[in-house]
Structure formats: C-alpha cells, structure tokens
Amino acid sequence: MHSIKQVTVVGTGVIGNGWIARFLSQGYDVFATDPDPTAEARMRSSVDRAWPALEKLGLAAGASRDRLRFDPDLAKAVASADLIQENAPEREELKRSLLAQIDQHAKPEAIIASSTSGLMPSILQADCTHPERIIIAHPFNPVYLIPLVELVGGEKTSPEVVAAAEQFYQSIQMKPLVISAEIEGHVADRLMEAIWREALHLVNDGIATTEEVDAAIIYGPGLRWALMGPFLTLHLAGGEQGMRHMLEQFGPALKLPWTKLKAPELTEKLSNQVIDGCEQQTAGHSIAGLEERRDSFLIELQQLLGKYWPGANLNGNM
Structure with a gap:
C-alpha cells in the first residue's frame, strides 16, 4: 500500500x-513546492551546497x-506523491490549514509527514479528511x-502508517x-531546550x-554523549555497579538547586550578550x-560512531 517512489517537499526553507x-x-524523484517567488533559486543553491x-x-x-x-502550485506538486514532507513555519493555524489542503489534493494512499519540532499530531490532523495518514517526522x-x-502519530494516525513511515x-x-x-x-528538542x-x-x-558554555559541552559531556547518551554515560560513571551506585551516590543532589529550568527573561541586554558572543566566536x-x-x-x-558503536546502541537498533 505504501510503496514510496516519489516524494514531495512542501516548504523550501532550511529544513x-x-x-x-x-x-x-537516496535516489528519489523529488517534487518541491513553495509560494515564494525566490524559492526555486534558493532551493537549487542549497542543494548544490x-x-x-x-x-x-x-x-x-x-x-x-x-x-x-519545482512547481509553486501545491495541488500539482502533491498530486502524484507517495510521501509528502511538510515544512511550513511553526504556526499552528498555518500548519493545520496547509495539511488540510495537502490532504485534499494528495492521492488516498500517500503518507503526509510534518516536520514540526513542537506541535502535536492530533492537533495538526484535526482539519484533515483523512487524518489517519498524518504523522510527524x-x-x-x-x-x-x-x-x-x-x-x-496522533490519536487518529493509523498504526500501518507509522510502521510504513518507520x-x-x-x-x-x-x-x-x-x-x-x-x-x-517530542524528545530531543525537550532535552536540548533544557540545556539551552x-x-x-x-x-x-x-x-x-557563550564561548565558555560551548567549550564546556564540546570538550566535556558532548564527547561522551555522541557515543552513549546521558543515561549510559552516567551508568559508566557509577563504576562496576553502574547506575545503581550512581543513583545512590548522586541521587540526593537532584534535590539541590543546581539548575534553573525556568527560562530567564530574554531582555535586550541578554540578547545582545548572546548575539555578540556568537559573533565574536565566529x-x-x-x-x-x-x-x-x-x-x-x-x-x-558518524563513521567513527559506526566503528565503535554499530547502530549507536547495544543491540544495533534504534
């Protein structure tokens, strides 16, 4: 049912x-669409880079x-696609409307995937006639x-669609x-947001x-996280008893006010500090x-990761 030969990309920003x-x-035929009159030139330049x-x-x-x-006409671009990858800006109303339009023009068996970083699929699929084929990717x-x-997948996403997308x-x-x-x-952005x-x-x-914060990650936990992630990194820090000893030893520290997970107010002063710092770094x-x-x-x-940790975990699967 979900043999994918042609893909369509809706929205030609960075993602x-x-x-x-x-x-x-990966050898696919790709149809792209975007209403911006400068989109095609920017798209081809980006692919060339x-x-x-x-x-x-x-x-x-x-x-x-x-x-x-490339075709600026959304209906034409999605009509023959087996999978449509939507990449509109992170605005709920815009994405809901766009996904409903895609759903209207796509062939019945096509999978419609949204690249949203924060919105939930049940909300995004709410206006679609065929919500069962809407998934976040x-x-x-x-x-x-x-x-x-x-x-x-959302509340109405078909398990078959999830499996086919995987x-x-x-x-x-x-x-x-x-x-x-x-x-x-989702998962990864929540972890990155906490550090941010x-x-x-x-x-x-x-x-x-900003340079010192980056150095703290680059030369410290970032090296280990690239191979093992936060849980296995701490598992090894517990010695022979692993995470059991780690939690016994350092678990109480979780009660200490080391972190400030509530974001600081993004004042003009803080914004300028961050911007100036990044510009000095580069x-x-x-x-x-x-x-x-x-x-x-x-x-x-990635080549190094494959050499030392095939599949990036113990059993070779995600």
Missing part, C-alpha cells in the same frame, strides 16, 4: 531544502540533482546528514525514533560567556565556511 537534498541523494558532503558520504544508485522538479539540521528523525525513513539511512505518546517538543535554558542563565548571570569565518566544516565533521563522526 525543507535539507530534506530535498537527502531524498535526492549540500551535494559535495553527500557525495563524500556516498550517493545511492541513480541519485541525481536532475531528478528535482521531525528531523534535525542539517537534515541531509543528521540521521535522527522523530516519528509521532520503514521508509530507515531506507533513506535515517534512525527513526518512534515516540509512543504525544508531547510538545540553563546556558542562557549562565550567560545572563555572568558565570560564563569572527573571520563565513556561515558557509562553518557549515562546510560542520558537515565534514559530522560525516567523520
């Missing part, structure tokens, strides 16, 4: 263009940028290199994480600069140059 590059690199990294990572048989088509930037995609994203070299219950922000809030407090309180480097460096690093890091 949409990342999806386009990944789909093309991503392509060298994808060539380094390895292209699937038949992968070609020539298999990309939330990726991470750069989509063409980062393998994680969070899959979340199989499809696995087939394009991603690591789908099927989340069993709806929650704002604490980082803002550290800068706001004059404890550390002085003399273009964003394009930093993206190239990031992409090369991510390719080598």
